Amino acid sequence: MRLAALLSATALVIATPVLAQAPDRVAINGIIDQGFNHSEVMNTAAWLTDRIGGRLTNSPQMREAESWTAQQFRDWGLSNVRAEGFEFGRGWSIVRSSARMTAPRSIDLRAIPVAWTPSTDGVISGDVVVAPMTTPADFDKWRGKLAGKIVMITKPDTGSEPTEPAFRRWTDDELAGRTAFVQPAHAEPSLGGLREASFAERLDAFLKEEGAIAWVKMSQRDGGLLHGTGYTYRVGTTPTLPGMELAAEDYRRLARLAKTDASPRLELMSEVRFHDEDVNAYNILADIPGTARGGEYVMAGAHLDSWVASDGAVDNAAGVAVVMEAARILKEMGVRPKRTIRFALWNGEEQGLLGSLAYVDQHLATRAPLNDPELDSLPNGRTWRQRWPVQPRPGHADLVAYFNIDNGSGKIRGINAEGNVAAAPIFEEWLAPFASMGASTVSLRTSGGTDHVYMQSVGIPGYQFIQDPLDYGSRLHHTSIDSYDHIKPEDLRQAAVVLAGLLLTAANSDEPLPRMPLPTQPTPSDPFAY
Amino acid sequence: MRLAALLSATALVIATPVLAQAPDRVAINGIIDQGFNHSEVMNTAAWLTDRIGGRLTNSPQMREAESWTAQQFRDWGLSNVRAEGFEFGRGWSIVRSSARMTAPRSIDLRAIPVAWTPSTDGVISGDVVVAPMTTPADFDKWRGKLAGKIVMITKPDTGSEPTEPAFRRWTDDELAGRTAFVQPAHAEPSLGGLREASFAERLDAFLKEEGAIAWVKMSQRDGGLLHGTGYTYRVGTTPTLPGMELAAEDYRRLARLAKTDASPRLELMSEVRFHDEDVNAYNILADIPGTARGGEYVMAGAHLDSWVASDGAVDNAAGVAVVMEAARILKEMGVRPKRTIRFALWNGEEQGLLGSLAYVDQHLATRAPLNDPELDSLPNGRTWRQRWPVQPRPGHADLVAYFNIDNGSGKIRGINAEGNVAAAPIFEEWLAPFASMGASTVSLRTSGGTDHVYMQSVGIPGYQFIQDPLDYGSRLHHTSIDSYDHIKPEDLRQAAVVLAGLLLTAANSDEPLPRMPLPTQPTPSDPFAY
Incomplete structure (x- = not known):
């Protein structure tokens, strides 16, 4: 506690690498060159949207997306490209x-x-x-x-009477307002x-x-x-x-x-x-292997599935394209990180974060059964948050940081530290090279609704970026106009650069990101409520 | 000139009825009661939109609208209900x-x-x-x-990046900015x-x-x-x-x-x-006959035709419903105005204000031919503004004021005096009873694009209201979502009350509204241009 408070006190103290290693700014120059001058991110986004289209979990289009993304990873030279299945449905x-x-x-x-x-x-x-x-x-x-x-x-x-602009970017004031701790509901x-x-x-x-x-x-x-x-x-x-x-x-x-x-x-x-040929859905995973830290890895993810009223562009071909572009950039640069860098394209997100939940359950931690045959036969997501205690798996300690992208195509303005006051000052240091690109805010807020949530639920440091909202929430989210047109190329290039930089820094840092305590059953908010 | 300047100088002077008769506020109380407590305006709008739908000139739907509106006028007891034809096309x-x-x-x-x-x-x-x-x-x-x-x-x-709100109302500052004279382009x-x-x-x-x-x-x-x-x-x-x-x-x-x-x-x-059964399109006209001023009349109009991507609701079932509601209110009150009050539902507006042009040409003024057989065989609207001189017809002096509604369903915030500095102070007096409803701005701006334009072009005092913009221009104008949903009931009721009040005041005023000089061919903007 004391050390974290010290770290957040002044920039001078933060600049002293106590828990974390400062970003390698020479490498980041390379990332910037590759990400801005040789970007493939819009080609990736175009294939996922224009060519493949909406990608409903287990639909033929999603199967095509699973194959195509895996093949892209292979073509770019990533290692251990694989599809990990979990039971979904029709x-x-x-x-x-x-x-x-x-x-x-x-x-x-x-x-x-x-x-x-x-x-x-x-x-x-x-x-x-x-x-x-x-x-x-x-x-x-x-x-x-x-x-x-x-x-x-x-x-x-x-x-409706839409009296607010449909398209907007965060103002400095709005971003400053996000740095206050928010007591969890x-x-x-x-x-x-x-x-x-x-x-x-x-x-x-x-x-x-x-x-x-x-x-x-x-x-x-x-x-x-x-x-x-x-x-x-x-x-x-x-x-x-x-x-x-x-x-x-x-x-x-x-x-x-x-x-x-x-x-x-x-x-x-x-x-x-x-x-009904196959009731399993598949997450697509690909690695840049680590060289020095055993099984430890950092991971970036975005969900590949979408709804089908349009082409699932800002939700979430944009995020997938950014994650894949970060992989391409780092591989193209020939980085040899200490820790493995893993790229994850989740499935079944739109039906309840099911792909990332399956990954958590298979690799990171499970939760005790309720010992009620009827309830224990329900799909995992239905009872996950009600089952105590959390039971870490052997891989729990290996995942040292997870970064999620799923808020449209707006550029990265910072990161939500999800209430982790020990991680916040480290993020400030890691994001420093990207301040001039507008990506400097470290929020203490929690964020929900996407694939870092189940990692957080078992004490894994999983984070979601702050992105400019653009017209994601106002008119694109899940709608019939969520097509490639509404993806902003400059924003996506910036996001890929920031993500690649953060992944490399996290993979090479001396210490893993500080964790929250392993969650245990919370006390009721009002112990005397009827 | 001097008198007009005097009139606009102070409210005290304006209150002295020199050119105009002050509004009959007792009658306006009756209009308010009828228009707000017994409104039929949304039923009218619903029939035109939900029931009849988009009304393209000379389509079966427009024929149905012509019949239905004429019958409504008859059912409400208006006089001299008639359809006046002009050649249109298929x-x-x-x-x-x-x-x-x-x-x-x-x-x-x-x-x-x-x-x-x-x-x-x-x-x-x-x-x-x-x-x-x-x-x-x-x-x-x-x-x-x-x-x-x-x-x-x-x-x-x-x-697009829609950074302005789609739906808005005029602010006081914006309305104040409209009172400055704008030199005609x-x-x-x-x-x-x-x-x-x-x-x-x-x-x-x-x-x-x-x-x-x-x-x-x-x-x-x-x-x-x-x-x-x-x-x-x-x-x-x-x-x-x-x-x-x-x-x-x-x-x-x-x-x-x-x-x-x-x-x-x-x-x-x-x-x-x-x-192709009938290549003529028809304007629908209906009167409340005058009792004291011979052939003089005041008129309100709105175009009944629309495009057909949706139901032509804010463009312009809304305006039609307001004009018809003003007719219903005044008839229901049993007014006996000095001048005839005429209600006009124009046709062919979307193809170039053709219905109101036909009315102007048939009743108010025509323009000299070009004496070029090819050009003179073109439809009227193609050459109208290029033919000089304007040739007034006998009815030219009879139309003492025309009020047009065609800017969506936003409430009336005032009126465009179309550069007529003699009319402006009279409008201020006439609108005074409606100031508390937000309808007090008298703009000196000109406005174009709808059915008062050809009246202005021959020196008839034709005016367009200032209406709150709402989401008319941003997403409704001519689009596939221009349906009844986006008509605002409170706004339409207000507009009908203001229009009915203004019509009654204009019909009973001692003097007709001051006119601009009869237009003659303007000098070129740059006499030395090549």
Whole structure:
């Protein structure tokens, strides 16, 4: 504690390499030359997006992406390129789809099949009924009213008023505000509800039983954007009724007309395929072997899978291209790091960080079973945070730092130290060569929602970069316009340079990054709550 | 001059009714009650958008809108409800359409047929060639390279970075900035090029001659938005080759792939109909008759026609609904104005303000012929501004004020006095009752692009309101999301109240609004230019 406080006190003290080795700035000059003057990052991004397209876990497109990225790593000379499998579920892909309103007038609508729902039987049509349902308690209200209908399951809201710019970069003030420690929210994971089927499965069963012919939901964004996200991918749980997402404008028009005497009718066509040849999904791993520190390694990762409303460009071909470009740069330079540098392209991230979780479970740490046969048979991710204690595996100590990229194509502005006050001053030192590129902020905030989370959950120093937000959250995340156009080349080049530099520094530092204590079951936030 | 300057000097002087009669605030209380507590404006807007949909000039949907609005006026008790025709051209409507990329992979694309292009012969497919052409001089570059191809005629740019909020309202500072006089830009209309066919016609002929099978252009906005605008509507000039607009993201993807070895292929299907039963388009007019001022009248107008990528909601069902609601409010109140109050729903606005031009030409003033048989045979709008002198018709003096609404669904923040320094202080007085609703700015700016322009061009006091911009220009104008969702109910109710109040005040004022001098041919901006 004292030493960490000392380290963070002044830049003068930080410059003295106590725990960490200062970055090799000559090597970083080489990285900058390779990353800015000889970049391949946009070619990589273009292949993943334009050529392969959206990469839903276990879809043919994702299989192609697995092969292509592995081959790229091999072509660039990386070592030990491999695919590590974990059980996922069914593959699914869209062949084509369409939707039309046919009464009171005929127009083409914007629609996408919801992931893992089945095909329609050719073109189907029916009257619509607006029957918003969000919990099983809503079923009673609609029982007996849905036979032969296309059921509109979302309650329509009104249009948005986007009063903030869609595209932005962090200001200095905003970045400065991130350096304050944020006390972790004390959310207590609960086992409640885990024994039940998901609402999506129960809704499917209810609609089937009622004789509905299909369902549609409303896009959660307006502006004509679509997503098509769905989560019923496990073998034996994929739905029986076709479901489609409609553009908010199209959905609301139908809903309004359904409140009049217009009797709107909807025509749907969804042709999709399931792929059951292999229920495993695969993470792609590749190494630059270390020369001096035994099994120790540093790792960078990004998820390769995406949703399929568009080409999964900023979520997350951008991150994959940056990780692969860092590998290419370092390999091209012929670096011989003390520790192994590993590059990981995760699978199944969009369905719950499943690829990185599988890696954690297989290589780093597992967690005790609940000793409840029903709950212990659930997929790992469902109960992970509720199982104590964390049980480190032999490889737990070997992974000395993990860096994740999954926040769009914005350039790197710094790193989230995830509340680790011992690591923060070291990051400040490591990022110093990149300050003039805008990548100097060390935030003490935690960040969630992507593949460093499960590493953090077992005490591995896994970190997520701070990236300029651009229009990632406002209009691209999971949407029908997440294509190559919206990737910013200058930003990606910068990110690859910073990542390559950080990896090399971490691989060669005398000491590994300081760790947080191994997590144990937290006390409840309010011990006297009922 | 002196009197006008005096009027604008102080509010005290303005309050003395010299040229104008102060607004009848008791009547305005009645308008407020009717417009806010008993509004029908959103029902009107919903019928025009949800029920009828996009209303391309001379399409069946526009015919339905002509009938429905006329019947509404009749149902509300307006007088002299009539349709005034003018020669336009062919009607056109979309039945259905689709586009797919089929190589190097298969995906559905977002596309819309370009207005007045013909159907494809079922589903057609071909290799693409990126051949940007903007002038006939570009044809040589592509001659001999287009046979059997689908030609991509737009030069692709890169994605946008929307750093301004899409949705906004005028700030006080912005409104204050509008009160300064703006010297008119001295653009000299030219007769050059009028003898030639339009570029669209020449491009169609070139592509046909080269054996291309279709053409596609890129949407001018990204974000997946489409427009489908096209202007070759005259009998005898509609194109022979199908043309479609692709979403910018889809177009750019094809263009990038065409730069690689991927050989992208495109599949297009466009089923459209032409409607030649009646080449006339019709303005819908309705009156509340005056009681005391002979043929004098005041008029409010909005264009009823729209593009068809969506339902023509903020452009301009919103304006139509406001004009119709003002009519309903005043009729419901049983007003008996001194001057007739006329309500006009224009046609053919999107193709060049053609409906309001026809009204001007038929009722207000015409312009001398050029005495060139070829040029004089062109449609009125092509040569209107180049023909001198303006020749007033007997009705010229009768129209004492025209108010236009065509800037989306934002509430009224004031009015553009169009450089008329004599009218400005009168507007300040007339708008005073609406200051607390935010509608108090009298701008001296001119405004263009809609149906008051041709009235201004012959010296009629035609004015356009200042409306809050909202997201009209940023994402709704002519796009595939211009549907009812994005109309703001509170704004429309306010606009109808302000318009009804202003119409009543103008109809009852002692003196008509001051006019500008009858326009005569301007001197050139630089008399010595070569």
